[in-house]
Amino acid sequence: MRSVLPPRRRFAWWGSQVATLAVVTALVGLSISNLVQNLDTRNLKLGFDFLNQQAGFEIGFSILPFSAKSTFWDVFVIGLANTLLVTVIGVAAATILGVSVGLARVSANRALSNAALIYVEVFRNLPLLMQILLWYNVVLRALPAPRQAYDFWDALFLSNRGLYFPWFSFNPVFSWSPWIAAILLLACLLAITGYVTSKSALAATVSGLGAIVIGGFVLAAIHPEAIDVSIPRLDGFDFSEGFVVRPELAALVVALSVYNGAFIAELVRGAIEAVGRGQKEAALALGLSRRLAFKLVVFPQCLRILVPPLINQHLNLLKASSLAIAVGYPDLVNVFVGTALNQTGRALEIVSLTMATYLAIGMVISAIGARVNASTRIVER
Amino acid sequence: MTEFKKMGLALLAWALLITPGIALADQGSTVKAISARGELLCGVTTGKGTGFSTLDDKGVWNGMEVDFCRAIAVALLGDASKVKFAPLEFKSVIASLQSGAIDVAARQVTWTFTRDSEFNLDWAGIYLYDGQAFIASKAIGVDSALDLNGATVCVTSGSTNELNISDYFRSHEMKFVPIVGDSIEQNAANLEAGRCDVYTNDLSTLVSLKSTMAKPDNWVILPEVISKEPLGPVVRQEDPQFSDIVRWTLNVLIAAEELGVNKESVIQMVETSNNPEVQRLLGKSGEMGAKLGLANDWVVKVISAVGNYGEIFDRNLGKDSLIKMPRGASALWTNGGLLYPLPYR
Numbered sequence: 001m002r003s004v005l006p007p008r009r010r011f012a013w014w015g016s017q018v019a020t021l022a023v024v025t026a027l028v029g030l031s032i033s034n035l036v037q038n039l040d041t042r043n044l045k046l047g048f049d050f051l052n053q054q055a056g057f058e059i060g061f062s063i064l065p066f067s068a069k070s071t072f073w074d075v076f077v078i079g080l081a082n083t084l085l086v087t088v089i090g091v092a093a094a095t096i097l098g099v100s101v102g103l104a105r106v107s108a109n110r111a112l113s114n115a116a117l118i119y120v121e122v123f124r125n126l127p128l129l130m131q132i133l134l135w136y137n138v139v140l141r142a143l144p145a146p147r148q149a150y151d152f153w154d155a156l157f158l159s160n161r162g163l164y165f166p167w168f169s170f171n172p173v174f175s176w177s178p179w180i181a182a183i184l185l186l187a188c189l190l191a192i193t194g195y196v197t198s199k200s201a202l203a204a205t206v207s208g209l210g211a212i213v214i215g216g217f218v219l220a221a222i223h224p225e226a227i228d229v230s231i232p233r234l235d236g237f238d239f240s241e242g243f244v245v246r247p248e249l250a251a252l253v254v255a256l257s258v259y260n261g262a263f264i265a266e267l268v269r270g271a272i273e274a275v276g277r278g279q280k281e282a283a284l285a286l287g288l289s290r291r292l293a294f295k296l297v298v299f300p301q302c303l304r305i306l307v308p309p310l311i312n313q314h315l316n317l318l319k320a321s322s323l324a325i326a327v328g329y330p331d332l333v334n335v336f337v338g339t340a341l342n343q344t345g346r347a348l349e350i351v352s353l354t355m356a357t358y359l360a361i362g363m364v365i366s367a368i369g370a371r372v373n374a375s376t377r378i379v380e381r
Numbered sequence: 382m383t384e385f386k387k388m389g390l391a392l393l394a395w396a397l398l399i400t401p402g403i404a405l406a407d408q409g410s411t412v413k414a415i416s417a418r419g420e421l422l423c424g425v426t427t428g429k430g431t432g433f434s435t436l437d438d439k440g441v442w443n444g445m446e447v448d449f450c451r452a453i454a455v456a457l458l459g460d461a462s463k464v465k466f467a468p469l470e471f472k473s474v475i476a477s478l479q480s481g482a483i484d485v486a487a488r489q490v491t492w493t494f495t496r497d498s499e500f501n502l503d504w505a506g507i508y509l510y511d512g513q514a515f516i517a518s519k520a521i522g523v524d525s526a527l528d529l530n531g532a533t534v535c536v537t538s539g540s541t542n543e544l545n546i547s548d549y550f551r552s553h554e555m556k557f558v559p560i561v562g563d564s565i566e567q568n569a570a571n572l573e574a575g576r577c578d579v580y581t582n583d584l585s586t587l588v589s590l591k592s593t594m595a596k597p598d599n600w601v602i603l604p605e606v607i608s609k610e611p612l613g614p615v616v617r618q619e620d621p622q623f624s625d626i627v628r629w630t631l632n633v634l635i636a637a638e639e640l641g642v643n644k645e646s647v648i649q650m651v652e653t654s655n656n657p658e659v660q661r662l663l664g665k666s667g668e669m670g671a672k673l674g675l676a677n678d679w680v681v682k683v684i685s686a687v688g689n690y691g692e693i694f695d696r697n698l699g700k701d702s703l704i705k706m707p708r709g710a711s712a713l714w715t716n717g718g719l720l721y722p723l724p725y726r
Contacts, residue, residue, distance in 0.1 A: 343539060
């Protein structure tokens with residue numbers, strides 16, 4: 001490209017490159033020298049040794065094992081796991097909700113499309129923080145205390161401490177290996193048969209997973225002692241046993257999904273409407289049914305338009321999950337930039353590590369998006 | 382919206398470290414900066430810490446921490462109004478101080494080894510001998526903290542409370558679930574909504590909270606005090622002159638109470654008192670103020686503006702306030718407490 005520029009333009013091109021580089025270098029250099037100087041005058045030292053120190057506090061909710069004896073590195077990992085949990089559930093729920101509502105928006109059914117319109121306009125125009133606080137303080141606070149919890153079939157309980165349901169665990173004493181081998185073998189066989197007969201990876205996956213689930217039920221029927229079922233029961237202040245979804249997690253996930261779902265619905269509607277009307281008319285004229293015209297002609301074209309802004313929306317959800325702090329859900333920002341920062345005083349290290357982590361997760365999401373985007377591209381022959 | 386502010390402060394700490402122009406670290410540097418600015422930047426509790434720091438409907442700050450800020454402003458600048466109050470959640474205090482966003486935190490911050498050594502902070506002394514306790518609804522029928530096995534506990538993010546409670550439950554082989562809130566309001570709202578069974582904080586904070594609840598009689602503070610929480614004003618460990626001024630401001634407030642010098646009598650006592658200790662304290666004899674770089678009658682001005690320690694306590698937390706908290710360990714040593722002024726000579 002440079003070679004085709006006339007000499008004066010070439011000079012301008014090089015000049016602008018050098019100037020940009022100089023400005024960026026100067027800014028970075030200035031920041032680093034200020035940092036070094038300010039740290040020095042405050043007698044503060046940089047370093048990540050503190051990550052090996054015992055944290056000494058408890059975290060209210062964690063999907064990984066944690067105790068007051070864990071280190072600050074464990075705090076970081078647990079915060080990250082909690083952030084990822086909210087993000088994964090939120091992205092999945094927001095996408096399913098958004099796509100459904102988006103399809104409802106363009107549906108010929110007037111009532112359905114108007115209901116979808118109202119949902120979109122209400123939830124995308126209210127501030128997200130307000131929505132999180134609303135779900136948490138209004139909806140969940142209305143629930144009774146554990147001792148007066150709503151009781152469903154003596155197995156499912158709902159209180160202001162969360163939703164409790166039975167959970168199972170595998171009995172470690174039971175001899176598992178022959179059963180696992182048998183079930184996996186069956187699953188593989190069914191998956192291969194599924195693929196051979198239907199040529200569809202989806203069918204293969206479904207039959208494979210189905211075999212595992214059914215195999216599990218058969219096992220449970222023959223050997224009930226293999227699986228321990230724990231049913232929640234009231235024990236002092238709160239329920240113990242079983243599995244509990246805490247209101248902080250529920251409020252955050254619901255608010256993030258409903259808010260982002262409204263934006264995704266608009267993206268879906270926009271993408272569908274952006275596919276030329278002529279495409280649909282031509283498909284119908286060829287004798288395709290409405291359903292097939294949408295599935296084979298309109299939808300593949302609209303995916304291409306939809307994927308890039310959808311990834312943006314998922315990135316927004318990841319970042320917005322840090323609003324967890326408003327309801328006290330222990331996400332990365334809350335436990336690491338909040339509690340750990342105050343207990344160690346390592347503001348710079350902790351904030352930098354947290355920023356780098358968000359950046360890394362964001363880039364992973366973008367990379368996945370880029371792959372999906374590439375697969376929906378028009379293949380030119 | 383305060384969550385944004387708090388997040389912002391953590392980031393501010395980071396930003397300030399990479400921004401030039403705030404690094405000043407030598408003898409008198411903080412004092413010079415305050416004089417040049419004409420205003421003391423003083424960190425206090427967010428405006429709902431009744432008795433500690435509240436903003437009334439006329440826009441005037443009140444409370445124990447606020448009075449202490451004013452005392453330093455009088456000592457340094459000669460004017461109790463030359464204070465800019467920075468209301469801070471607990472978790473923002475240390476970052477704000479380290480980054481230079483405030484000169485001194487008069488806010489309740491527990492003096493601990495790690496904070497004093499590793500954080501490069503300097504405590505000027507102790508203005509309240511406090512301890513961590515629990516508040517619960519009478520309805521849950523708990524009389525002792527030892528009955529709390531399995532309880533859900535509301536606690537302040539990043540505080541010593543968060544560490545003490547882990548130690549306490551572990552040493553008594555009990556379990557608990559923490560619900561971490563940033564502010565007194567957030568924790569109190571969680572407690573009132575039944576999201577947690579008990580709220581733990583320093584006893585003084587709980588007494589203050591209880592007095593402001595809609596039905597104080599429905600709440601009970603459990604008898605156990607599970608930790609020592611020596612609270613005091615804290616500064617950056619960079620300007621020994623400023624540390625000394627803050628330390629001696631606290632000290633003369635306590636000394637004035639011990640010597641019976643109060644807001645009303647102070648002017649008159651400059652002339653009438655024959656007690657050499659009082660004469661030194663009030664600048665009648667010696668050149669004590671100059672040794673700190675202050676006016677010779679600085680103590681007279683401080684006491685005329687805010688009163689002595691006893692008056693500050695009674696007005697904000699004690700018998701003349703809504704809270705009516707007993708002096709407890711924060712009484713003078715001559716009355717069986719732990720407040721012991723250093724010799725002003």
